[in-house]
Each structure stands twice: as C-alpha cells, then as structure tokens.
Amino acid sequence: MKAYIINKYTKDSLQLVDVPTPKAGDHEVLVEVHAAGVNLLDSKIKTGEFKLLLPYKFPLILGHDVAGIITQVGKNVKKFKVGDEIYSRPADFHIGTFAEYIAINENDVAFKPKNLTMEEAASIPLVALTAWQALVERARLKEGQKVFIQAGSGGVGTIAIQLAKHLGATVATTASTKGFAMVKALGADVLIDYKTQDFEKLLKDYDVVLNSQDNKTLEKSLNILKPGGQVISISGPPTPDFAKEIGLPWYLKVILSLLSFSMRSKAKKYHVNFNFLFMKANGNQLAKITGLIEAEIIKPVVDKVYAFGQTNDALAYIVSGRTKGKVVIKLK
Numbered sequence: 001m002k003a004y005i006i007n008k009y010t011k012d013s014l015q016l017v018d019v020p021t022p023k024a025g026d027h028e029v030l031v032e033v034h035a036a037g038v039n040l041l042d043s044k045i046k047t048g049e050f051k052l053l054l055p056y057k058f059p060l061i062l063g064h065d066v067a068g069i070i071t072q073v074g075k076n077v078k079k080f081k082v083g084d085e086i087y088s089r090p091a092d093f094h095i096g097t098f099a100e101y102i103a104i105n106e107n108d109v110a111f112k113p114k115n116l117t118m119e120e121a122a123s124i125p126l127v128a129l130t131a132w133q134a135l136v137e138r139a140r141l142k143e144g145q146k147v148f149i150q151a152g153s154g155g156v157g158t159i160a161i162q163l164a165k166h167l168g169a170t171v172a173t174t175a176s177t178k179g180f181a182m183v184k185a186l187g188a189d190v191l192i193d194y195k196t197q198d199f200e201k202l203l204k205d206y207d208v209v210l211n212s213q214d215n216k217t218l219e220k221s222l223n224i225l226k227p228g229g230q231v232i233s234i235s236g237p238p239t240p241d242f243a244k245e246i247g248l249p250w251y252l253k254v255i256l257s258l259l260s261f262s263m264r265s266k267a268k269k270y271h272v273n274f275n276f277l278f279m280k281a282n283g284n285q286l287a288k289i290t291g292l293i294e295a296e297i298i299k300p301v302v303d304k305v306y307a308f309g310q311t312n313d314a315l316a317y318i319v320s321g322r323t324k325g326k327v328v329i330k331l332k
Contacts, residue, residue: 003099004311005059009048013312014062014098022103023072029080029106030072031088034332035122035305036097037065038314039155046315052252053238053278054092063097064089066104067112067121068332077106085112089125091281097122098311100331110286113293120300123326124159128289128298130279131160134210134232135167137285138275143168145207148199148224150217152188153179153324156234158301160210161186166297172203179324186301200224211235218263222270230273237263239276246278301325 001021004014024030042062044050067087070080080086088109096102112121135141147164151157152173164171165187172190175183180191192199203224211218211233221231237260243253260276267274292298303325306314314327 001100002308003061003096004063005061006046007059009046009051011047014046014315016309016311017059019059019061019099021101024074024077024103025105026074026076027105027107028074028103029070029077029084029086029109030101030103031066031068031086031109032071032332033066033097033100033102034068034118034330035066036063036329036331037122037124037126038306038311038318038327038329039064039126040318041126042098043315043319052255053246053248056093061096061099061102063099063102064095065122065125066090066097066102067118068102071101074106079106080109085118086110087112087121087125088283088286089129089279089281098329107283108281108286109283110290113290115294115296116300118332119305119328119330120302122328123155123300123302124289124293125286126279127155127326128159128163129282129285130156130234130277131163131210132285132289133279133282134234134277135160135163135208138232138277139208139210139230141167141169141208144170146170146172146205147208147210148172148203148206148221149188149210150174150212150221151194152183152186152191154212155323155326156210156212157183158186158325159298161188162298163292166292169208172199172206174199182301182324208232215263219266222266222272222274225270225272227271228273230275231267232275232277234277234279236260236276238278239264239274242276242278303327305330 173188174194200220205226209221209231239260240257
C-alpha cells in the first residue's frame with residue numbers, strides 16, 4: 001500500500017512510499033482509508049516535539065484521524081463486520097492514517113455518523129474527543145456555568161463551542177473579527193477579538209477555561225476564573241499527574257514536575273485548579289459523539305480538503321495557523 005512516512009524526526013516533507021498492507025490482529029479491524037483528518041499533533045510528532053512523551057519507532061506513518069470501510073476483522077472482534085463504515089482516532093503508538101489501510105483496535109472505533117460524508121467524518125474524532133474529555137469528563141460542565149474556549153475557530157474550538165452550548169453553558173471565545181460570524185453561528189455568546197482586545201480585562205468569574213495557547217495566555221486565564229474554577233490545558237505544560245497516568249519513568253515525572261511547577265503554584269495562589277489534558281482514543285465516547293452529530297447538535301467544520309498526493313501541503317496549511325475548522329485528506 002502507499003503511505004506517508006518519516007524515517008527520523010524532521011522538519012522536511014513526509015515521504016510517499018510503498019509499505020506492506022497491515023493485517024487485522026485478533027482484536028482489530030482493517031480499515032480501507034477513505035479520508036484522514038490532519039492535526040497539529042502530526043506536525044509536532046514529526047518534528048520531535050513530543051519525543052519524550054511519545055517515543056515512536058521509525059519508520060513511522062503519521063495521521064491520527066480516519067473514516068473508512070472495514071475490509072477485514074480479527075477473530076475476537078465483536079462489534080464490527082466487513083463492510084461497516086466507521087471513523088476513529090487510533091490509539092497512540094498505533095497511529096498511521098496517512099495510508100491506504102490501517103489496522104485499529106475495535107475499542108477505538110465507532111460507526112460513522114450516517115449524515116456525514118467520509119471527509120466530514122474524518123474531521124471529527126481527535127478534536128471531538130478532546131472537547132468531550134475536557135468539558136464532559138474533566139470539567140463536568142453544567143447548565144448555567146461559564147466557559148472560556150480559546151481559539152474558537154480552530155479544530156478543537158469549533159467542536160468545543162457546540163458541545164458547551166449543548167451542555168447549557170455560556171461560552172466566551174477568542175477569534176479574529178473575520179471569524180466572528182462563524183463562531184457566533186456555532187453558539188458563542190461572548191466574542192473577543194484576540195488582535196485588539198485583552199480577554200483578561202473583559203472576562204471574570206468563569207467556571208472553566210479550555211486553554212490551547214501558550215503559557216502567557218494560560219497564566220492570564222487563571223485570573224478570569226472564580227475560586228474553585230478550573231483551567232484545562234491541551235497545550236501544556238504537562239503535570240506529574242499526567243506522567244503518572246501514562247506511566248512515564250521516574251526521571252520524566254521529575255522533569256514534568258519542574259516544567260509545570262510555576263503554573264501549579266500560581267493556580268494554587270488563585271485557589272483554582274490546573275489540569276493538563278492529552279486526549280485518548282475512546283470508541284465508546286466517539287459513539288456518544290456520533291449520537292450528537294446524528295441529532296445535528298454538533299456539526300463538522302471543514303476548511304479544506306486535499307487529495308492524498310497533497311498530504312504535505314495539507315500539513316503545511318495546518319502549521320500556518322490560518323485554518324478555520326479542520327483540514328482533511330481524501331483518498332477515495
């Protein structure tokens with residue numbers, strides 16, 4: 001099969017090569033890839049930014065989102081059969097959706113929403129699971145609460161706004177004035193122009209912040225929370241709790257403890273909670289998201305669709321930071 005690989009951590013382009021087609025393991029399904037979502041995480045893994053947390057072996061096929069059709073099932077697979085249309089965010093160390101086929105553990109797979117195209121479905125898993133794990137699982141966001149979602153027109157932001165509105169929260173977000181109409185249509189109540197306005201001066205007594213920006217923005221976010229509020233950061237710094245959760249060796253726990261010490265101390269001073277979230281693959285949660293999509297509570301936001309041969313262009317566009325919603329690669 002054709003696949004895009006890297007042979008080492010690099011800033012160079014992915015290489016299109018022929019590799020053996022995988023076979024489905026006992027608990028896996030083999031998926032013919034129809035579309036693959038592109039994420040900033042792909043670029044960060046490619047350049048080695050996550051090599052301490054995710055020490056991958058080479059050659060490595062990148063890609064964390066897929067929509068496609070099952071062509072083979074392992075002998076212990078219970079939920080799926082050949083011919084099923086599915087979508088998934090494969091688990092870490094089992095990624096590789098920038099390819100014609102991928103084998104995925106059935107626990108990470110869900111049926112594709114019936115009302116979405118393959119390209120729309122491929123845009124959903126990683127960002128929707130991130131929003132779900134931040135707002136539902138961690139924050140336990142409730143009706144009447146206030147949440148600040150940074151970068152509302154980004155991949156995670158576009159889904160998180162819709163999910164937060166469904167949960168009954170008041171949503172504030174940052175965007176450029178060009179993006180205001182879109183984030184308002186998704187349900188945002190308070191719109192802040194990140195180029196000319198300072199959210200720290202405009203927002204106060206918030207219950208939850210979903211942080212996806214740098215440490216400076218994260219620090220300012222602590223100021224807008226009410227006592228007991230929480231900031232959930234998907235962009236770092238990783239915490240000792242996270243190190244424990246994924247079973248990192250002791251020396252990495254020490255490093256992460258030092259990296260996040262200042263932020264954890266500041267959060268304590270403000271009487272708020274600071275959490276780092278690195279989303280996980282989860283087919284059951286994805287099935288719940290399917291329900292929200294089929295009920296038209298959550299709608300995908302796809303910025304651009306690239307052909308498989310343009311995968312490097314798609315990755316470059318993601319890195320440019322100009323995307324509104326998601327970027328997808330179409331194979332079929």
